[in-house]
Amino acid sequence: xxxQDHIDTVLQDAEQAVDTxxxxxGRLAEGKTVARPDANLPADQDTAPQPAASPxxxxxxxxxxxxxxxxxxxxxxxxxxxxxxxxxxxxxPGTILEFDRSVDEDLDLMIGRHRIGRGVxxxxxxxxxxxxxxxxxxRDRLASMTG
Numbered sequence: 001x002x003x004q005d006h007i008d009t010v011l012q013d014a015e016q017a018v019d020t021x022x023x024x025x026g027r028l029a030e031g032k033t034v035a036r037p038d039a040n041l042p043a044d045q046d047t048a049p050q051p052a053a054s055p056x057x058x059x060x061x062x063x064x065x066x067x068x069x070x071x072x073x074x075x076x077x078x079x080x081x082x083x084x085x086x087x088x089x090x091x092x093p094g095t096i097l098e099f100d101r102s103v104d105e106d107l108d109l110m111i112g113r114h115r116i117g118r119g120v121x122x123x124x125x126x127x128x129x130x131x132x133x134x135x136x137x138x139r140d141r142l143a144s145m146t147g
């Protein structure tokens with residue numbers, strides 16, 4: 001069994017890694033260089049697949065590039081509201097739930113419970129898509145992944 005202290009240490013290390021990664025990505029976006037603590041690794045260990053989403057990603061140390069390959073679930077939230085459980089039990093086919101959001105508003109792009117951006121619904125062939133109209137900065141997006 002894993003102790004709470006071990007879990008706390010791992011979470012703290014992960015939060016520090018995200019902070020450092022965000023700082024490094026921010027420096028690269030400003031055209032600055034970042035320290036390469038893994039520069040002494042053998043050449044085969046200093047290569048990681050390049051994420052296509054970030055043009056500066058190839059300049060990150062290998063240990064950070066590996067993190068960029070982690071998959072997270074993103075979702076699109078149309079609207080939400082809190083209702084009593086008693087009302088949920090009354091929901092049946094045909095029930096209409098009203099929300100305080102206008103149908104013309106942008107939808108929220110979410111990681112977990114955290115909004116990282118907004119966008120407009122689009123149809124891509126026979127599938128749903130989201131054209132991004134606004135996105136948070138790198139630090140906010142990375143921080144949202146740590147919960």
